Amino acid sequence: MRKLLIIGIGAGDPDHMTVQAIKALNRADVVFLPDKGQEKAALRHLREQICARFIEKPYRTVTVETPQRAEAGSDYRGVVDDWHARIAANYARLFTAELAEGEHGALLVWGDPALYDSTLRIVERVRAGGLALDWEVIPGISSVQVLAARHRIPLNRIGEPILITTGRKLAAGFPAGQDSVVVMLDGxxxxxxxxxxxxxxxxxxxxxxxxxxxxxxxxSEVAGEIERVRAQAREKHGWIMDTYLLRRMQA
Structure with missing residues (x-):
């Protein structure tokens, strides 16, 4: 049976790699690297750096061309479902052609595979399509954890919950009854x-x-600054990955 290692690689710093993730990388015969075009070439380069730094055995890489997602419009779930189906078809083709029975393939996932990432759903689609696969998930340090560490803050107040949501959901307003809200995927x-x-x-x-x-x-004081800095950074790099915590201020 073909085997996959779905490895959380942290938010961008190679030092985020856990010992477990490094050990998993060194079990891989094939590393599948997504290609999202020139705009996000830096993300592929970071994955390549991680492989070069930590893998101590022969391995090969296979490029996975990632199709563009259509504009969501009024049918967000339908558009995402179609996009995932196309990615799953690419994976199925490449796993069949490039990963032999008994070999281990590796997928390197930003942050943690369980948090606002669809790799696990897509791999499940591949198996549901008839390809015999087994996989193992290695957790990673998420951007949420790094955000809190960099700002030197706890995410929650004592005894209180936090909500992790998306920009699409936040656009309807700050959630009622919530104190601390982490927002991801806010384009x-x-x-x-x-x-x-x-x-x-x-x-x-x-x-x-x-x-x-x-x-x-x-x-109220920094929203404009964030908008300006964010626009400048996106223009400079061609892409941006950001997240933030919104919290009610205490009297």
């Missing part, structure tokens, strides 16, 4: 669209990399 800067009265924000982009940017303060 539209939803923090600037909600009432800022009693909120503070802890924002970070390119966390764990040499290009890391951090901004924190009252949302």
């Amino acid at each position: 539209e800067q939803a923090f600037a669209q909600i009432a800022p009265e009693d909120l503070e924000i802890f924002w970070g982009a390119y966390l764990g990399t040499a290009d890391e940017i951090l901004i924190a303060g009252r949302l």
Whole structure:
């Protein structure tokens, strides 16, 4: 049976690699590297750096071309489902052609594979399509953890919960009954669209990399700065990965 190692590799710093992740990499015969075009070439380069630094045995790499996702429009789930189906078809073809029975393939996932990443869902689609696969998941350090560490804050207040959500959900307003909300996948800067009265924000982009940017303060005072800095960084690099914590301020 073909075997996959789905490895969380942290938020961008190779030092985020756990001992377990390094051991898993060294079991891999084939590393499948997604190619998202020139815009995100830096992400592929970081994966290649991690492999070169930590793998101490012969291995080969296979490029996985990642199709573009259509604009979500009013059918977000339908568009994502179609996109995942196309990615799964690519994986199925490459796993069949490039991964022999008994070999281990590796997929390197930013952050942690269980948190706002669909690799596990896509691999399940591949198996449901008839390809015999077994896989193992190795957790990684998420951007949420790195965000808190860089700002030197706990995510939650004593005895209180946190909510992890998306920019699409936040656009409807700060969730009622919540104190601390972590926001991921916010391409539209939803923090600037909600009432800022009693909120503070802890924002970070390119966390764990040499290009890391951090901004924190009252949302009413720093929202404009974040929008400006974010736009400049996206223009410079061609892409951006950011996340933030919104928290009600205490009297």
